[in-house]
Amino acid sequence: MMTSSVVMLLDHLLKMVAIFLVTPWMARGLGAEQYGLWLLAMSLVGYLQLIDFGVTLAGSRYLARQIGAKNTDRLAQTVAALRRIYHQLGLWCLLAVLSLISASAWFFRAESWRDDLLSIIVTLGLGTAVRLWCRLPAALLRGHLAYAALVWASIIRTVIQAVGAWWVLHVGADFKTLTLTYLAADLIELGFQTLAARRYQPLKSAISADYRQETAEILRYALQSLAGAVATSLRGQVPPVAVAWALGVAALPIYSIAMRLVGVVEDSLGALFGGQWLSAFSQMEGSADAETQRKEWIQRLVRFSAALGTAAIGGLLILGRPFLEIWLGAAFLESHSLLFILAFPIVINLAQWPARALIASSPYFPAFTRWSFIGGCGVALGSFITAHFWGIQGVMWLLAAHHLLLFGFLLTHYIGLITHLTMLTYWAPALRIIAILGAVTWIYGQVLSEWLIPKYLHLLAIGSGYAAVAVITIYLFGLNREERAKLNRTLFRLKQS
Numbered sequence: 001m002m003t004s005s006v007v008m009l010l011d012h013l014l015k016m017v018a019i020f021l022v023t024p025w026m027a028r029g030l031g032a033e034q035y036g037l038w039l040l041a042m043s044l045v046g047y048l049q050l051i052d053f054g055v056t057l058a059g060s061r062y063l064a065r066q067i068g069a070k071n072t073d074r075l076a077q078t079v080a081a082l083r084r085i086y087h088q089l090g091l092w093c094l095l096a097v098l099s100l101i102s103a104s105a106w107f108f109r110a111e112s113w114r115d116d117l118l119s120i121i122v123t124l125g126l127g128t129a130v131r132l133w134c135r136l137p138a139a140l141l142r143g144h145l146a147y148a149a150l151v152w153a154s155i156i157r158t159v160i161q162a163v164g165a166w167w168v169l170h171v172g173a174d175f176k177t178l179t180l181t182y183l184a185a186d187l188i189e190l191g192f193q194t195l196a197a198r199r200y201q202p203l204k205s206a207i208s209a210d211y212r213q214e215t216a217e218i219l220r221y222a223l224q225s226l227a228g229a230v231a232t233s234l235r236g237q238v239p240p241v242a243v244a245w246a247l248g249v250a251a252l253p254i255y256s257i258a259m260r261l262v263g264v265v266e267d268s269l270g271a272l273f274g275g276q277w278l279s280a281f282s283q284m285e286g287s288a289d290a291e292t293q294r295k296e297w298i299q300r301l302v303r304f305s306a307a308l309g310t311a312a313i314g315g316l317l318i319l320g321r322p323f324l325e326i327w328l329g330a331a332f333l334e335s336h337s338l339l340f341i342l343a344f345p346i347v348i349n350l351a352q353w354p355a356r357a358l359i360a361s362s363p364y365f366p367a368f369t370r371w372s373f374i375g376g377c378g379v380a381l382g383s384f385i386t387a388h389f390w391g392i393q394g395v396m397w398l399l400a401a402h403h404l405l406l407f408g409f410l411l412t413h414y415i416g417l418i419t420h421l422t423m424l425t426y427w428a429p430a431l432r433i434i435a436i437l438g439a440v441t442w443i444y445g446q447v448l449s450e451w452l453i454p455k456y457l458h459l460l461a462i463g464s465g466y467a468a469v470a471v472i473t474i475y476l477f478g479l480n481r482e483e484r485a486k487l488n489r490t491l492f493r494l495k496q497s
Helices: 002-052 055-069 072-107 114-133 136-143 147-171 175-200 212-247 249-273 275-284 290-327 334-351 353-360 365-419 423-447 456-478 481-496
Strands: none
Touching: 002 072, 002 114, 002 147, 002 212, 002 249, 002 290, 055 072, 055 136, 055 212, 072 114, 072 136, 072 212, 114 175, 136 147, 136 175, 147 175, 212 249, 212 365, 249 290, 249 334, 249 353, 249 365, 275 290, 275 353, 290 334, 290 353, 290 365, 290 423, 290 456, 334 365, 334 423, 353 365, 365 423, 423 456
């Protein structure tokens, strides 16, 4: 588990570097309107991920359960069922691409950039259909907790996309070449996943013709999780469309850059506390002391996630303004002001990454996903209203309220039902480190405010100093005595070796 987490963090570090390099290339090379068009197309193509219908989440869970129970017969049936389901989903995705093209052509029919938008949707939409058709290897790797193989495939894709984007912009090629480059990177990633998953494929002789029971169970759980997937898509993909509709595509990069900075942090925390912990909590289901294990781990993981999330968001608030000025130019400074609206709600959201994994392996998952769907619908509808009357800041305030209600209160309620922890007991350790680290961050930013100038070396020095201060604070106040002692022993052994 620890090795996979380290490799996943390496993957996200590389993605951060790719974003750091590619974003200014695209913003300057394409211009505000064309870059906004690219972001809009990527947001629309993101809707096609819903065709997964939650099967990947369900598949990872059921594979992990059969592996944890060492039930090879049921494991083989689950693999066969997933293969058949993914092939059907790939075909459904092709139909969805046609529907998305028609809807986009109608909704943006008066825009001069409509044809470019449709060409991007066609290319990347076909790529999404292929990914769904060939998703079984990724599910097998997740179920076996072989996240390192997934990560190395992702790293290869990231490198190809970054180099390809640089080449396309350097030679002045069109959108078609750029989208084909992204498609090629996706296909290469699928190829590496397929090779890595070959060792986990059950023998064909172990698979009987009748796997209807497994198919039914997977689809039942997938449909339960579908509402959550739709909610994630609604709050992630609809606000960009609302901003483009109300303010024009040229305003979309301001919103997108703010959310991208937050997204980098969220993805990094997800690498540590996301999918692999869903598999781990699912494997705990078969143990005799499952409730005790879950309670112990969720309290510890939420505290760790809250500490790291606070440190990361604090770093964005301290360094964000001068970094954006030198990275993208003064035109993007508004993106930094938007971060202050989302700061605390995003920290609460980040702290709950382990809780999302736990509830996904519990009987309360369907109820939570229904509420998530209602919240996502509220964000989708409300983003058009708030964008029209209050602009991008209105959309941010709407997202802030959503995160506090859904992750701060509702998810906590269900975790309490699972672990029998009160809301105060559950949140007290996490809020303690959030408050302490938040105060330390504010003091650090005030003391070094005069040094916060748009120069990379200055920001590197201040960022390194803040990282050291954050690590010391987390060590002293975020870890208990037993955890500090265990960390000290580990560091001592590493030093001796």
